[in-house]
Structures are given as structure tokens and as C-alpha cells.
Amino acid sequence: MNLHGPSRSWQSLPAAQQPEYPDPQALREVVADLASYPPLVFAGEADQLRTRMAAVARGEAFLLQGGDCAEAFDAVSADQIRDKLKTLLQMGVVLTYAASVPVVKVGRIAGQYSKPRSSPTETRDGVTLPSYRGDSVNGQAFTEAARMPDPQRLKRMYHASASTLNLVRAFTTGGYADLHQVHAWNQDFVKSSPSGRRYEALAREIDNALNFMQACGADPEEFRTVEFFSSHEALLLDYESALTRVDSRTGRLYDVSAHMVWIGERTRQLGGAHVEFASKIRNPIGVKLGPTTTPDDALALLDRLDPDREPGRLTFVVRMGADKVRDKLPELVEKVTASGAVVAWVTDPMHGNTFEAASGHKTRRFDDVLDEVKGFFEVHKELGTHPGGIHVELTGDDVTECVGGGDEILVDDLHHRYETACDPRLNRSQSLDLAFLVAQMYREQVRGF
Ligand SMILES: O=C[C@H](O)[C@H](O)COP(=O)(O)O
Numbered sequence: 001m002n003l004h005g006p007s008r009s010w011q012s013l014p015a016a017q018q019p020e021y022p023d024p025q026a027l028r029e030v031v032a033d034l035a036s037y038p039p040l041v042f043a044g045e046a047d048q049l050r051t052r053m054a055a056v057a058r059g060e061a062f063l064l065q066g067g068d069c070a071e072a073f074d075a076v077s078a079d080q081i082r083d084k085l086k087t088l089l090q091m092g093v094v095l096t097y098a099a100s101v102p103v104v105k106v107g108r109i110a111g112q113y114s115k116p117r118s119s120p121t122e123t124r125d126g127v128t129l130p131s132y133r134g135d136s137v138n139g140q141a142f143t144e145a146a147r148m149p150d151p152q153r154l155k156r157m158y159h160a161s162a163s164t165l166n167l168v169r170a171f172t173t174g175g176y177a178d179l180h181q182v183h184a185w186n187q188d189f190v191k192s193s194p195s196g197r198r199y200e201a202l203a204r205e206i207d208n209a210l211n212f213m214q215a216c217g218a219d220p221e222e223f224r225t226v227e228f229f230s231s232h233e234a235l236l237l238d239y240e241s242a243l244t245r246v247d248s249r250t251g252r253l254y255d256v257s258a259h260m261v262w263i264g265e266r267t268r269q270l271g272g273a274h275v276e277f278a279s280k281i282r283n284p285i286g287v288k289l290g291p292t293t294t295p296d297d298a299l300a301l302l303d304r305l306d307p308d309r310e311p312g313r314l315t316f317v318v319r320m321g322a323d324k325v326r327d328k329l330p331e332l333v334e335k336v337t338a339s340g341a342v343v344a345w346v347t348d349p350m351h352g353n354t355f356e357a358a359s360g361h362k363t364r365r366f367d368d369v370l371d372e373v374k375g376f377f378e379v380h381k382e383l384g385t386h387p388g389g390i391h392v393e394l395t396g397d398d399v400t401e402c403v404g405g406g407d408e409i410l411v412d413d414l415h416h417r418y419e420t421a422c423d424p425r426l427n428r429s430q431s432l433d434l435a436f437l438v439a440q441m442y443r444e445q446v447r448g449f
């Protein structure tokens, strides 16, 4: 990697969770090619998201961040991208309208192809192979050939991300996301699900409100487009480094693979390459905080990643588990707040609530997810701080991966449509249920009506 501009200091530090490529020369060639590819996002857009996240941190907006645990190359289709986006847009509308708060919409999309794993290997029937680490690294099939890390997959990740982002941009700016389309997004859903029917009632209210505003002289053009940002875990540093470029406007480094990137629970070591990398780029940054995080860990991350105490720069994505969030979160929030920092606090109610069902499926209970969100809101209410948003794993498809929800999925249903490449996702109905419940919590606890 050639060193243009500021130093790439992270490249000499230990990086956890990286694939072991059999042919380092092949990797170098791929990285050199990637470094010559055009950016996927413009640095100015990342700045815009930082401004939006500053509003979240100050308590003036709410973050909705969601998408697959792991995107898959064979799911880069118009229908799947549209349905995911549609789900996020519907959730965004529910939250905006029912909680009366501006919603910053960020997809786990167009780059979420790489997975950290609890174990580097997987054993089935006495055979041990490298774990699946996401489509950017290896294949899901349990064969030696598929599980061998292949650097060519980094290029496929770039192209899959580019075509996904292209379609997302077309939908969000080309008329599909027009607020006047609130009913159209729900058409295929309205009769088949309780949350679809509930949404339809809300969409009618929005219609009335739009008609009222237009009658008052508001410009309908204002509602034609939606601001939507991309994000993923910055896990594979070969890829992220190749897409980290000097911004010609400012001379600063930006990771132009996405608007926002985050550091996962397994790679947030203070002396590690991921934290160093994130400290050097200007994008808004997220860091996952699991139940073992101490206040000193949080303060050290704050000093490394947000030394200037710039609202919008740093988001702490808390994923403690429903049974721990009420115990563990308060002292983190207290100490960080006392330090004078204005960070965005966001709940990821998924990753602390995963368990294996008797059938062997990795799953989550909708009620645990909801309970962790409730705990997160309770802690912030108690401390007078802002519950800034939710970070969830979801899909627009009617999968059966998480149990519970208004259109209840039972443990015995999991096998019907269990399609995730990694962690269990909320389906569309469960996602909408969650949006309604979170909107109600926000309205009651933050807005006070
Ligand atoms: O989001 C991803 C998973 O939580 C992470 O990859 C770990 O999963 P594992 O415990 O199945 O390895």
C-alpha cells in the first residue's frame, strides 16, 4: 500500500479477526487494485452524517440503523434491496410520526459482508474447517475449498456494495421514498399482518397531515426524497485501508467505503489496529460496547476516538443483553457524561440476546430484544441523558429467524424460512412491531406525552 498523505499507522499494529490468506502476493495485488477504484461515498456525505449524528448526540434526533447481520453476494437483487429499504423506510416513518422526532436513517448495507467469529474454526462430524467469516472472506458451504479465504472476494465485496448503494440512492432520491408513497410501501403487507394493518392506519394519518400541510402552502417537493446513509463494521483492514483516501478538500483521511463505520465488540482493543484506524479517519464512528466494558474502557475509547469532544463523531452502540443493561450501562453513561463528552448512545438489542434453540438454530426472542430497549430507555431516563437510537439486524423478507412478535413465530417455526448467513434477523413484521413499540417508549419517556 503506498503512503499518500497522513500516515497509515494502524498497519503496523496487531489486527484481530483477520483472515489468513494462503497467498499473500495475491492479496497485495487485490489491495493495489482496490486502491485504484473510485470511492463509494463522497467525504462530504460522511461530514453530513456526522452533523446528523451530532443532533442525535444532543438529543434532537433519533438514529435508526439496521440491516442484515451479514449481507450475502447472492442476495444483491433488486427485490431484496428494495424490501430491506422499504422496511427501514416504514420503520423510519413510524418513528418520525409516532415519536415526533427527526430520524437519521442508516443501513447496515452496501458493505456489511465481513464477520468476526467467536471461534476461528468450526467442527462438524469430526471435520474441522475455518469458520465462515462473511462473503468478503470465504464461502458458507462446509467444504475445504469454500472455507479457504480468497482475496478476490474483496473485489466482489466492492462491486456488490457499489451496485447496492447505486440502487439505494436511486430509490431514495428518485421518487420511491417519496412520503406520498407511504401506502405503496405497505401494499403487499397490509392484509397479511397485524403490524401491516397498524401501519396502514398511521399512513392514513400521514396522508391527512400531508394534505393539511400542502393546503397551508408547504412545498410537496420537500417530501420527495429521503436522506439515507450506508454503514458496516470496519473489520477487514486490508479492504478498509484500500478505500481510505485523502479528501482533496481538507487533506484528511476518509474511509470512502461507507458513510459510517463501526468497530465491533471483538476488535475494540485499545492497542489494536481497528481503534488506531478509526482514530485516523474523519467518518462518524461507532463502537460496540458489550457487558464486559468498564467505564475506564469507555473513557479510553473516547480519548482515542473523540479527543476533540466533537458531537457526532462518536457513537457508543451498547449491546449488553436484556439481563445486564440496567446494571452495566448507568456507570458508563455517568462517567462518559461527566467527562464532558457529547456522544450518541444507541442500543443494539440483538447481540447480547442470542441463544441456540433445541433445533440448533441461533435465535433471539423478540421480548428480550424489546426488554433490552426498555432497559436502555430506563437508564437514560434515570440519568437525564438521551436514548439516541436503535441498531438492529433485520431483513425485508418474511424469514423465521427470531421468535415472538405480534405475528408470532414459535421455536418450532424456525426451520420454515431460516436464511441468515450469520445471526438471526427480525423479519419485516417484527421490525415494524419494534418500531411502534420504540416510538411509544420515546413519546412517553422522552417527549413526555
Ligand atoms: O454478528 C455476528 C455474530 O454475533 C458474530 O459473528 C459471532 O458469531 P458466532 O458466535 O456464531 O461466531
Ligand SMILES: C=C(OP(=O)(O)O)C(=O)O
Pocket: 069, 116, 233, 263, 264, 265, 266, 288, 319, 351, 423
Ligand atoms: C458482530 C456484530 O456485533 P458485535 O460486534 O456487537 O458482536 C454485529 O453487529 O454483527
Ligand SMILES: [Mn+2]
Pocket: 069, 070, 351, 393, 422, 423
Ligand atoms: Mn450480528
